[in-house]
Amino acid sequence: MTDILDIHTHKQEIDSQGKSIINYPLLTDSPLYMPLAKNAEVAVSRGLLLEEYLGFLNEGEGLVDALSNNVFSARKGYYYSAGIHPWELAERNADQQLAFLQKQLKHKQFVAVGEAGLDKLAAAPMELQLTMFKKQVQLSEKHGLPLIIHCVRATDELLAVKKEFRPQQAWVWHGFRGKPEQAMQLLKKGFYLSFGEYYPDETMQTVPDERLFLETDNSSLDIEDILCRAAKVRGVEVEALRETIRRKYPKMSFLGRKSCIFRERVVLLSHMELKYNKNQIIKE
Numbered sequence: 001m002t003d004i005l006d007i008h009t010h011k012q013e014i015d016s017q018g019k020s021i022i023n024y025p026l027l028t029d030s031p032l033y034m035p036l037a038k039n040a041e042v043a044v045s046r047g048l049l050l051e052e053y054l055g056f057l058n059e060g061e062g063l064v065d066a067l068s069n070n071v072f073s074a075r076k077g078y079y080y081s082a083g084i085h086p087w088e089l090a091e092r093n094a095d096q097q098l099a100f101l102q103k104q105l106k107h108k109q110f111v112a113v114g115e116a117g118l119d120k121l122a123a124a125p126m127e128l129q130l131t132m133f134k135k136q137v138q139l140s141e142k143h144g145l146p147l148i149i150h151c152v153r154a155t156d157e158l159l160a161v162k163k164e165f166r167p168q169q170a171w172v173w174h175g176f177r178g179k180p181e182q183a184m185q186l187l188k189k190g191f192y193l194s195f196g197e198y199y200p201d202e203t204m205q206t207v208p209d210e211r212l213f214l215e216t217d218n219s220s221l222d223i224e225d226i227l228c229r230a231a232k233v234r235g236v237e238v239e240a241l242r243e244t245i246r247r248k249y250p251k252m253s254f255l256g257r258k259s260c261i262f263r264e265r266v267v268l269l270s271h272m273e274l275k276y277n278k279n280q281i282i283k284e
Helices: 040-058 094-104 126-143 155-165 180-188 201-206 222-235 239-248
Strands: 004-010 020-023 079-082 109-120 148-150 172-173 193-197 212-214 264-268 274-277
Touching: 004 109, 004 212, 004 222, 020 109, 094 126, 109 126, 109 155, 126 155, 148 155, 155 172, 155 180, 172 180, 172 201, 180 193, 180 201, 201 222, 212 239, 222 239
Parallel strands: 004 020, 020 079, 079 109, 109 148, 148 172, 172 193, 193 212
Antiparallel strands: 264 274
């Protein structure tokens, strides 16, 4: 059985061994690590309540003081993403988070930027969210890493940024729960869509193989459970869907850091061209 990529998870203790991209916390306390609610609105409400609590902790200094250790503490053989989430963003902590993020992305175990994005339900002003999101787009392009997207009620603003920057790196909309019409709009703009525990079946059936990813996010389910349900909804065999998703790995730029993913090796041969070779490293 071939491992399948969990493209976005908040499970820090997951038995990854290179098959999950773990979201590395920039803050020691974060609304992003609460249990996922079945209802999307409830999940957002929980997060925003904790965001508000953290924001007023220590007379408004909570999020600044809650920055994680400045020493990278990732485990060998594991892979991470890092980004400034709208729920964690405030005027008082923006520059510190950005500096910390830039430092973390220098480590080879960081294979994606994010999650980053825009959220009209978050407390941070949209102007600030846009400024910091654009900086993370630039980091994604600079480091040649895909961008993991969080977007709530701000699709127009997100698409405007994409049009402005015309990014070369993949943009992956994580935890997608939209209707098929929205999915088609995003697919036409070049997005990849990643599905977790909850989504409309008709949307899952709409997304073509080459644009599909799966994730656990902060669900209690294993990525295998997510895979099995997705295969059932799409009307295909589990192993067929596993292989379909695996074939995309070499095409994703985050595999270009001569890193090992899934116990099989993928390395960068040219700027955007990757080759896949099972059980051995291909060198330039």
